[in-house]
Amino acid sequence: MQMSNFRLALRNLSRRGFRSMALAVALALVVALLFAGAIAMKSISTSITLGSQRLGADLMVVPEGYQDSARATLIAGKPSVFYMPEEILDKVRKVKGVRKATPQLFLKSAEFECCTYVDILLVAFDQESDFTIGSWLKEAIDRPLEDRETIIGRSIPLATGLTMKYFGVPLKVVGDLAETGLEYIDHAAFMTLATAREMIRKSRTMSEKPLEIGEDEISVVLVQLDPAITPERAKVFVEYEVEGVKALTSQDVIGTVKQQLAVLVRTIGGIGLSLWLITVVLIGLVFSMSVNERQREMGLLQAMGAKRRNIFSLVALEAALLSLAGGLLGLGAGGGLLLACREPLRNAFKLPYLWPDTGFVLLAALSAVIAALTSGVLAAAWPAFRISRMEPYQAIRKGE
Amino acid sequence: MIEINGLNKNYQAGSQILKAVDDVTLGVEAGAFVSIVGHSGSGKTTLLSLMGGLTSPDSGVVSIDGQDLWRLGHDQRAELRNRAMGFIYQFASLLPTLTVLENVLLPTMYAKGKKGSADAAKLLDEVGLADKAKSFPAELSGGQQRRVAIARAFINEPKIILADEPTGDLDEDTEAEVLGFFRHMNREYATTFVIVTHNTALAATTNRTYRMTGGRIALV
């Protein structure tokens, strides 16, 4: 058997088991919060980026004054409707830097209408010029959509084959889309532009609440840009050349979510950091106390030949072991927290919860443990230094 | 072996200066068996601590084998203590978290030497505690704990043993055993002993006895 600082440190920690445990748990709490926070932030921000990529458009041209509703629709899939003349499409197509432009028309399913699934967004798109929804459709049915047919987003609980009726026009569900992470798609029913126009016409005679939309109106123009031009510049061009519209970049669209996210980051980060600070102070205090109680012991070790650095490293090692235990405990707790918060997070942000890639998780875990370790050791550093500098005889007598 | 010259150690006691060790000069040659007697508070423990380099003198020199302790660096002094000195204290000095065997092995932690469990077990046997190796200090009587501390002082085969009332709480038989063990180590290995004691009978059997009075020392 060999005596070592390691064995001594372990024995000292277990002698004051409750105290050691309490410190480890405090640190674990901080680690759990920061680790889970980092992972959650990362997954939310990946979801946002992915979502805006999936939208597939560089710019969204909407009628002036409806930017906020447009954002709500695109991000939250919240049915809101706004319209502008179809001629805008041709004007947009002529703007410098615009490669493709496609119109979409949003209809809000009327409330109180019989036999419909209320409160969904009906999205009509132009199959000819479309470059955004087509790829999703293709995966779902692998043929163009006929008139009076619809493909529904994943969040709408309706079975394929069912026929709904909107504004007097029957709409047959022919398929559903895979989850996209974009509520505007997940929460919408897609149909051809011709179907939408038929609904507008029929609503005037068949519906209690006729749609007040001209037959040549559209809601948005989605734009794909030349790679050579930045969305920010193209936005300026569009707004300058086409009267009465605003152009949203995907940054604009996800801006609100980003803001929400930033608030969350600040809150969690703030709580985590203050807890951390408190924990570090706590560890410092407890180690000061424990080192004071053990002055004689430390003096005895010095009399047996312990050098200052042996004493210092004994105390530091105790702190390190404790912090490591706390850190690992925290990782476990943080992982559990993440799993538990999956649903609330998903609901809060209307985004799919995407687990970040393993590399990031490992990196976050490693950083959290290293942070716990260093803060624990740093907190104990001063008491460790102080006790290591005591004259052995004084230390031995102090314990009396 | 131990050379002490004009040694002084003062403490501040309120507004007064307390001369705990007052101009002490003495020499202890290698293999000597020396005792120090004196009333409580006369400075015996302080002097022993000065000899072991556990506390620094205000003036004067302590040298071990010709080496001025306070000209050595802190680490070198620690090494010297580890290699050449064994301390036995007035009070319980075992680490409560460690077993008896581990306690005895503590000084080997800081030594490059190859002392191990077997050596510790042998020493425990010599102080009559072979069967207590795995016990914890709290499970032992005061006298047994003291004997463990004695075994620990010998583990690195020191040249000097500085013992502060080492038999204070031992019964007569055990005291005789321990002293026999000291004598044995002194004869076999020429270990130098400086023993602070109240026991005048013990003092009488040593090569030389000093008496301390108010920090000053005199040969008896």
Ligand SMILES: Nc1ncnc2c1ncn2[C@@H]1O[C@H](COP(=O)(O)OP(=O)(O)O)[C@@H](O)[C@H]1O
């Ligand atoms: N660290 C200290 N601080 C203040 N006074 C001390 C200290 N160490 C010893 N003394 C005082 O020095 C005197 C000698 O103490 P000590 O060497 O322990 O005597 P002894 O061992 O002979 O009983 C005592 O009066 C004691 O109170």
Ligand SMILES: [Mg+2]
């Ligand atoms: Mg004393």
